[in-house]
Amino acid sequence: MRTTLDRLGDFGARPVDCVELHRQDDPRLLRYVDLIRGGSSPMVDTVIENKAQALLYVVDVARLSGLADSARYIAELRRKLAMRGDPAWLGVLRLGRLDIYATDLRPVPDSKPVSFFADQADALGVLARLAYGENLAQPSELLLRSVLFGLMTDASQELKEMGMSTSESIALTGRALFFRYLIGRGIIKQHHLSAISPSAQSLEMCFASEDCLVETNAWLDQTFNGDLLKLPTQNYREYFRYLFLQLGQGLSRPLEAILGLDMPRAPGASQRSLNWGDLDFDHLPIGLLSETYEELMCRFDAETRHDTSVYYTPAHIAEYMVDEAFHRHPAGAAARVLDPACGAGVFLVASFRKLAELYFAETGRRPERAALRHILNEQLVGFDINAHARMLAALALYLTALELDPDPAPVEELTFSKLEGKVLIDVADPDADPCSIRPMAGSMGDHVSAQYRSAFDLVIGNPPWTSLKPAYAAIDRTFTKRCRAIAAQRGLLDLYRTYKNPDQVTDLPFIWGAMDWARPGGRIALALAGRWLFKMSPAGFSARSAIFRALSITGILNGASVRQTRVWPNVDQPFCLLFADNQVPQAGDQFVLVSPDDQPGLSEKGRMRIDASDAVPIALDLVTKQAALIKTLYRGSVLDAAIVQRIHERAKTSLGEYWNHEHGLLRGQGYQVAKRTDDDSFLEGYPTLGARYERHPFVVQTDTLTPYQPGGLQWPRSPEIYRAPLVLVREGYKSDRNQGRALLSLSNIAYSESYYGFSAANHPDGEFLAKYLLVLMHSQLFEYWALMTSAKFGVERESLQLRDIESFPFVAPECFNASCREQIDRCAVALLDRQPDWAELDQTVAAIYGLGHYDRETIGDTLATRSPFPAIKQFASSPVSQHCAEQFRARLAEELSSVLAASGYQVHVQQLAGDSRLPWKFIAVCLGQCTLPEALPPTWIKHADDLAVSRITVVDAHQPLIVIGLLDQRRYWTHTQTRLLASDILWAHGALLEERAKR
Secondary structure, eight states: OOOHHHHHHTTTOOGGGEEETTOSSOGGGGGGGGGSGGGSOOSSSEEEEETTEEEEEEEEGGGGTTOSOHHHHHHHHHHHHHTTOSOOEEEEEETTEEEEEEOOSSOOTTOOOEEEETTSTTGGGHHHHHHTTOOSSOOOSOOHHHHHHHHHHHHHHHHHHTTOOHHHHHHHHHHHHHHHHHHHHTSSOGGGHHHHOTTOSSGGGTTSSHHHHHHHHHHHHHHHOSOOSOOSOSOHHHHHHHHHHHHOGGGHHHHHHHTTOOOOOOTTOOOOSSOGGGOOTTTOOHHHHHHHHHHHHHHHTHHHHHHHTOOOOOHHHHHHHHHHHHTTOTTGGGOOEEETTOTTSHHHHHHHHHHHHHHHHHHSSOOOHHHHHHIIIIIEEEEESOHHHHHHHHHHHHHHHHHHOSOOOOGGGOOOOOOBTTTEEEOOOTTSOTTOOSOOOGGGSTTSOGGGTTOEEEEEEOOOOOBOOGGGHHHHHHHHHHHHHHHHHTTOHHHHHHOOOGGGBSSHHHHHHHHHHEEEEEEEEEEEEGGGGTOOSHHHHHHHHHHHHHSEEEEEEEOGGGTTSTTSTTOOSOEEEEEEESSOOOTTOEEEEEOOOOOHHHHTTTOOOOOGGGOEEEEHHHHTTOTTHHHHHHHSOHHHHHHHHHHHHHOSEEHHHHSSGGGTOEEEEOBBOTTOOBOOGGGTTSBEEOTTOOSOSSBOOGGGSOBOOOOOBSBOOOGGGGOSSEEEEESSOOSSGGGOSEEEESSOOEEBTTEEEEEOTTSTTHHHHHHHHHHHHTSHHHHHHHHHHOSSBTTTBSSOOHHHHHTSEEOOGGGOOHHHHHHHHHHHHHHHTTOOOHHHHHHHHHHHTTOOHHHHHHHHHHHHHHSSSHHHHHHHTSOOOHHHHHHHHHHHHHHHHHHHGGGTOOEEEEEOBOOTTSSEEEEEEEETTOOOOSBOOTTGGGGOSSTTOSEEEEEOSSSSEEEEEEESSGGGSSHHHHHHHHHHHHHHHHHHHHHHHTO
8 A cells, every 4th residue: 555655755745755644753843843843733744845934734535534514624724824923825635636815814714735656757846836836726815924013113102102122022922922922822721720810710811900911920930931922020019000990991902912813903094914813822823923022122222223234133143054954963952052142042942943853763752751851941142232122032942942842741740940041141242232133242241251162063144234323433443353252263364463354344253253152063054145255355355354364154145136035034144154263264275155036926925045066166265366256157167167267367467557657547436526525627527427418329419418517516536537549447347238328529528437447648558548448348258357356246236346357357458469459449339339249249349368268258158147137037036848858869969979989889868858847957868778668667756855956966876877856947947057968967967877887
């Protein structure tokens, strides 16, 4: 008889991804404790995961037999599963069929599923399609995070508007949430009411009046004896009497609502699709509560958020970082963990759960209360400067301990030890206002106890990302001093003398602090602003190099491509996740760079596709020598890195170095109007070039412009930069070069800050030099260089900085022969005539830089699929056409034959027929006389490293045959990718293919 896993395998489920909830020996059960409580059968039978996240909840159809209304049962199950907050689906497994439903906070009972049949060709790709973010059923538009945050905001804001402080409103709403959770879990029941609040008529009314609030809060303190969201005083009789006198009976309304007693809203109040009473607290994830509370704190003080750049961490990112950091960690379940900027405790909660899971794995039994309390009290530490945040972290940790407790009863025995001062540490500067969360040295200050140095097996968290304002220069000096001291401890005495915190940032010092707090050889995992990876300034490059010299970084996830998506809501700037071993790197050490692309189907669900197949290994020492290497490998490949290096070697100087006074050349950004305080009379009568000039894409037609009228300028700049001949490079870089990226002016001209001007007025060969620069600015090579090396272009903007132009390697025209000059002149004339021959122009420029056919091919492919423009991103992720697939197949056969044919072997490459709805297209590679398959091998999905890889490799067990599946996105099917794939096949499988072909 076929098992459930066998039947799920018909739809692409891999056994390694399946969590069977009826088993008692799988530590992953702790991720789903809300689905297995009460001693009865689990709520679902199996959970199929992808990257340790729930992808599909599965119930066997046998569960529905005998039910009078199976449709209503399924609808209720969809609702409860939606309360878990993950973008997963519900599957009903029938005989030879899988019905897929969307989970939904407000499901329609008679919703029809989308059905898949085991005997049909598309069956094996069902799970893979879900993993890639495809909506196989209509998803709900109602997001739990949005609903919960809206309700929490309403409740807290209502209390604040009555006159209650932020601290008190957070404490009271948090206590109500905690109490609601106790009810939802069944930890307190109706028979406890007389002990909790004799004045209340029901558990849901324990926050409904002055007497109820006094009694219930006193009971909470007495029973749990921890740091449960402290109120200003424990004299609750006096405190609540004062509040009700000052604020009136309305005080209890938002608190009653949290307990599920929602009342009609006042006229004009915002209406939400769900109320507190609709939420099932037995399934709400604690990490999501922490995440939303942390954002709520920031919303209450927008100015402080701007100053400190405190961003809440999405729970799924914290969980991913914790999973990665604990992978094969030698300390295992005994690890001690520090979050040096813990906020509301998202990382501490994720670490708590992971340590409990590791305990389960190592002991073979689910941790009971004593083991859970030991983890909480002895293995977790969180630093923070903000008392509100620490209170919320305590609440989250208490809730997690109760959630993981297999038998949280009797309630009288659930007392917690105090966390404040032992687990949650106040690191505010000694002289700081206790009510302030403005920037301070905090965790990096000298006042933090030395007992925490070298004390932790893992340091993990999300420190503030801001740059300090000038008013906080003393804090920046403290950061630099502390970083230098840690560098000295690691034997890097030159850094002790020279290291400086770059741009007054607050996150990079935490990397150095983590080196001090982690044990030697311990792990470090930090979420950081991503800009430090791409800084090209001397100070930025120096600081990055120092970190790579001091710390054995093992992996970096670069989130630049998924910024401004739901992956990390409300974060506009690029971010990165850093993983490291706490030791000085050794010669030859490498780290892995992973840069997930924006996949809209996943991004809209708050997920990103993290693919080991796309990971790029990089030697740590190369990062300290090549400033642009990380940027190049983010936007390109190893082939691009080689091209960039050759361009560097070909040009002896940069454009900025060449374009100087010694050569009679001047440059600068155009004038800025602003306050009109400086003299601008020298521009009088010059034609005035505005930002939106469109008369000609490549040359300024001065006769159509208005003469400049002096009126004063904020920044008039140097008069010489306005003199012709000059080239004006547009700051707003255009994706289509036919629209013009730079303008030639043969007359003096007044231009604004929207242009970077390069004047050759005092150069003996000025007009040719200006034409040469115009050609360069319109070449693929210049755009490519900016994409490969710019700190901003292709990271967080589509415009250029003056630094990007000045850094372009410049081959001086003095070395050109007559033929080269003639070619450049011809290309320039074609531009001025609005008849550019782009192929000729690009070939001319490539020849100047010594680049050949394959180099130009790589440059073209990279620009076609990796530029930051919307049209390029859409093209790169679009499905592959049949014509493109055939070109790829033919080129792959050619590349492989060029090597293997030398040994006398004939190479056959064939595209395989397959379901067009699969995320991949497949090709077969065969050597010699083997039989090429007509279709996919029946067990191809078992060869995938996970359900969302970009490449699947199936090696035939007997023949000299391999089948390659590539993600059906245009970026994976370029000529450059063909060459890279051929190289990989030859390196990994060439010897095996030849050996089998001999038989």
